[in-house]
Amino acid sequence: MIETPLIFDIKRYAINDGPGIRTTIFFKGCPLRCPWCHNPESYSGQKEKMYSSAKCIGCGECVKHCPNQACRLTPDGVVTDPDLCRLCSVCAEVCPTNATEMSGREMSVDEIMVAIKKEITFYDQSGGGVSFSGGEPLMFPVFLLELLKQCGQNQIHRTVDTAGLVPEKTLLEVAEHTEHFLYDLKMMDSVNHEKFTGMGNELILRNLQALAKTGRTIDIRIPLIGGVNDDLENIEESAAFIAGLAGPPRRVDVLSYHNIASQKYSRLGRIHHPGPLAEPTAERQEEVVALLKNHGLDARLSSRW
Numbered sequence: 005m006i007e008t009p010l011i012f013d014i015k016r017y018a019i020n021d022g023p024g025i026r027t028t029i030f031f032k033g034c035p036l037r038c039p040w041c042h043n044p045e046s047y048s049g050q051k052e053k054m055y056s057s058a059k060c061i062g063c064g065e066c067v068k069h070c071p072n073q074a075c076r077l078t079p080d081g082v083v084t085d086p087d088l089c090r091l092c093s094v095c096a097e098v099c100p101t102n103a104t105e106m107s108g109r110e111m112s113v114d115e116i117m118v119a120i121k122k123e124i125t126f127y128d129q130s131g132g133g134v135s136f137s138g139g140e141p142l143m144f145p146v147f148l149l150e151l152l153k154q155c156g157q158n159q160i161h162r163t164v165d166t167a168g169l170v171p172e173k174t175l176l177e178v179a180e181h182t183e184h185f186l187y188d189l190k191m192m193d194s195v196n197h198e199k200f201t202g203m204g205n206e207l208i209l210r211n212l213q214a215l216a217k218t219g220r221t222i223d224i225r226i227p228l229i230g231g232v233n234d235d236l237e238n239i240e241e242s243a244a245f246i247a248g249l250a251g252p253p254r255r256v257d258v259l260s261y262h263n264i265a266s267q268k269y270s271r272l273g274r275i276h277h278p279g280p281l282a283e284p285t286a287e288r289q290e291e292v293v294a295l296l297k298n299h300g301l302d303a304r305l306s307s308r309w
């Protein structure tokens with residue numbers, strides 16, 4: 005297991021990643037491969053080069069400065085040979101238009117804490133804090149725990165955004181230093197879950213039950229994808245499962261799928277096969293929220309993805 009994550013983004017003034025105004029730290033690396041992911045750069049825990057032909061002006065600076073002759077200009081833009089590229093970042097540093105960027109940078113706990121503490125006034129005024137997201141932040145428990153402990157020492161409210169596919173022991177240890185969780189529940193059928201994400205959901209469901217018993221605040225998030233999990237049978241089963249968790253009725257955010265990340269896939273040089281993924285109809289979205297509410301849940305449509 006990699007103990008030190010790469011960070012692929014730090015979002016300031018985030019308002020959809022927990023209560024109040026927050027700073028969200030995005031860890032690179034995830035055990036799942038959901039094809040609807042809006043952050044495909046979070047799949048891999050390694051550094052990656054991202055290229056946008058729309059932003060490229062064909063100046064050739066990247067080609068000129070690459071120490072490994074890994075990239076070349078073509079009529080279709082810059083092409084990088086992955087066998088030669090050493091991900092040294094030189095091309096991104098010299099690119100005048102940010103057509104080439106690197107995703108993932110090394111940051112120490114101290115450096116991240118500096119970024120978090122800069123916004124403490126906003127957290128205090130808004131009831132906000134810090135959120136750790138990804139990717140899957142729980143893939144890096146030692147690093148994450150150190151950050152959580154330091155935030156706790158500074159009285160900064162802590163949210164962890166997880167898909168729950170981690171050892172239970174890790175989740176419960178993290179829960180000791182976390183006030184609030186955002187927990188993804190994608191679908192109840194494990195065979196389907198594995199078909200779409202690459203992994204079954206037994207551990208995810210067991211972990212959610214165990215986490216609920218700790219008394220931590222947990223908001224459930226259901227990504228709603230037409231052709232994948234928006235059938236009412238799955239939603240009914242999900243609603244019954246959430247309603248049966250220990251503790252108070254949960255808030256459930258329903259996040260409707262939009263195919264807005266396809267450009268990111270191409271910037272990473274990946275071919276995206278959306279397969280059956282579709283945006284759920286407005287009528288189905290309303291039906292889903294109503295069904296969740298029928299189970300006593302505080303359900304709503306959410307713009308966050």
Ligand code: SF4
Nearest residue numbers: 070089090092093095
């Ligand atoms: S990351 Fe480094 S090795 Fe790879 S293409 Fe850019 S400059 Fe060349």
Ligand code: SF4
Nearest residue numbers: 060061063064066099
């Ligand atoms: S340096 Fe940037 S703008 Fe210039 S050719 Fe390379 S990618 Fe395109």
